[in-house]
Amino acid sequence: MKVVPSRLSEWVRPVTLQQPACAIIEIERVSQVFQTSARKDHLALSDISLTIDEGAFVSILGPSGCGKSTLLYIVGGFVNPSSGAAKMKGQAITGPGPDRGPVFQEFALFPWKTVLGNVMYGPRQQGVRTNEAEAQSRALIEMVGLKGYENFYPKELSGGMKQRVALARTLAYHPEVLLMDEPFGALDAHTRTRLQNDLLNIWERDRKTVLFVTHSVDEAVFLSDKVVMMSKSPGRIRQVIDIDLPRPRRRNELLLDPRYQKYVVDIERMFDESDEAGSPS
Amino acid sequence: MISSTTMAKRAAPALACIGLLAVWQVASLVLKSDSFPTAIEAIRAIPDILGDRESLINILASLRRMAIGFSIAVLVSMPLGLLMGRSRAVAAFFNPLLMVIYPVPKAALMPIIMLWLGVGDITKTLVIFLGVSLPVIYHSFEGAKAVEEKMLWSGAAMGLSPLQRLVRIVLPAALPEILTGCRTGLVLALITMITSEMIARQSGAGNILFNALDMGQYDTVYAMIIIVGAMGICLDAVFERVRARLVRWSEPQFDLPLSFS
Structure with a gap:
């Protein structure tokens, strides 16, 4: 005698969806309108949808x-979108949280705290015991290459060192997503290159999700798996390009790699075309 | 091991004081006026004042009023200024009020306050409070306004609540500016202390001064001026030490960043 299930639900067992690459951030039809001084509305972001x-x-x-930083601030929960929504792991983002750690171009370190104090701030806030937070923070400071500078104040550090501290400070509270807002934009070319290399080294250890805002084509191609190209007025996604280059990436190899060069040239050409098409003057 | 330049730097204030006293001494000897005693006569009168129990109690009472007025003013004004700096609504409410009070000499309010509260400690402390409040509010306000937005965002991402951000980010970040306000406030506290005692003559250092003036004891008058001046210098020096220690992290001697990427 065959036992036939009486209800459909007994046939279809609930299956947990396990995709190989799981979406962590979803941006759904986000638009952002700013009011300019002349009471005119400025459309900074128009209908952005993106999955990370x-x-x-x-x-x-x-x-x-083009509103690229604004988009990052919306994901960070620092700015509310005029319409649409951003989600983190399926939950609507309503404000900042320790699951999304920002690193800003301006460093935004706490100047009254030493390097160690800055890095420990997040873990302490999360309730980690002082000894433990200090041990973790010292390890992180060493990882970003600042061993020996634990008791220095931000004012005593160069721009590159400050950004290293800012990165360590954010990594210290274990965010699931790093939100980097032109982090190397204020640094000189040499320092910038060193920090890019070091960021990649650190990233390749634990492969956290990174959302990285930049206006440098080389930087975007060198670092990313995916480059989201945006155009301005209004800010829109022009194209999303997968960067299919092997990892771990080494700068001296990559710069000579024709594939890398092609990505850079192609992206630059696309921006040039849109400039010509988009500028009436 | 002190170099000659640091020696000169340290000796400079003392030399300035001695110079001033010397000019005073000479001017007084030349003018030969009864109402203008020599510097030496004035300085000789100082031990008499400080040795007199009554005078000492008066001066200490003055200092106590000043300390209370100053402390309450800082405790009230600092949070208010910080809130104004971070909230447009709070600023919009208080700014017009402060604009009205700001240019009014606080001593000019004393007759009215005396009508309500009498000539006692409360009136004088209140006037000191008013004198100290405005610079502290103003500097706290400016300091809080200037706090980098991204610093607050960084704190928010770590999980700090709005109140925690105000206390643990805005307050320390604005501290150098707040302390500048407090330093101005401290000097104003001394000034309003003396003026309040000049108007409500009952006790205090100002009272000693003006009583002596009434009785023509000019050496005591000048001695009191020296004492008040010395108190001002000492208070300011102590405050400056505390301030420098609290905001060491923002001092310009740290302004030479290391060169390393």
Whole structure:
């Protein structure tokens, strides 16, 4: 005698969806309107939809004023979108939280705290015991290459060192997503290169999801799995390009790699075309 | 091991004081006026004042009022200024009020306050409070306004609540500016202390001064001026030490960043 299930639900067992690459951040039809001084509305972001997979290094690339930082602030929960929604692991983002750690171009370190104090701040806030937080923070400071500078104040450090501290401070509270807002934009070319290399080394250890805003094509291609190209007025996604280059990436090899060069040239050409098409003057 | 330049730097204030006293001494000897005693006569009168129990109690009472007025003013004004700096609504409410009070000499309010509260400690402390409040509010306000937004965002991402951000980020970040306000406030506390005692003559250092003036004891008058001046210098020096220690992290001697990427 065959036992036939009486109800459909007994046939279809609930299956947990396990995709190989799971979306961690979903941006759904986000628009952002700012009011300019002349009471005119300025559409900074127009109808942006984007999905970011867990563990991916995604760059948002575009000219200044295309709203790329605003998009990052919306994901961070620092700015509320005028319409649409951003979600983190399926939950609507309503404000900042320790699951999303920002690193800003301006460093935004706490100047009254030493390097160690800055890095310990997040873990202490999360309730980690002082001894433990200090041990972890010292290890992180060493990892970003600042061993020996634990008791220095931010004012005593160069720009590159400050950004290293800022990175360590954010990593210290274990965010699931790093939100990097033109982090190397204020640094000189040499320092910038060193920090890019070091960021990649650190990232390749634990492959956190990174959302990285930049206006540098080389930087975006060098670092990312995926480059989101944006155009301005209004800020829109122009194209999303997968960067299919092997990892771990070494700068001296990559710069000579024709595939890398092609990505850079192609992306630059696309921006040039849009400039010509988009500028009436 | 002190170099000659640091020696000169340290000796400079003392030399300035001695110079001033010397000019005073000479001017007084030349003018030969009864109402203008020599510096030496004035300095000789100082031990008499400080040795007199009554005078000492008066001066200490003055200092106590000043300390209370100053402390309450800082405790009230600092949070208010910080809130104003971070909230447009709070600023919009208090700014017009402060604009009205700001240019009014606080001593000019004393007659009115005396009508309500009498000539006692409360009136004088209140006037000191008013004198100290405005610079502290103003500097706290400016300091809080200037706090980098991204610093607050960083704190928010770590899980700090709005109140925690105000206390643990805005307050320390604005501290150098707040302390500048407090330093101005401290000097104003001394000034309003003396003026309040000049108007409500009952006790205090100001009272000693003006009583002596009434009785023509000019050496005591000048001695009191020296004492008040010395108190001001000492208070300011102590405050400056505390301030420098609290905001060591923002001092310009740290302004030479290391060169390393």
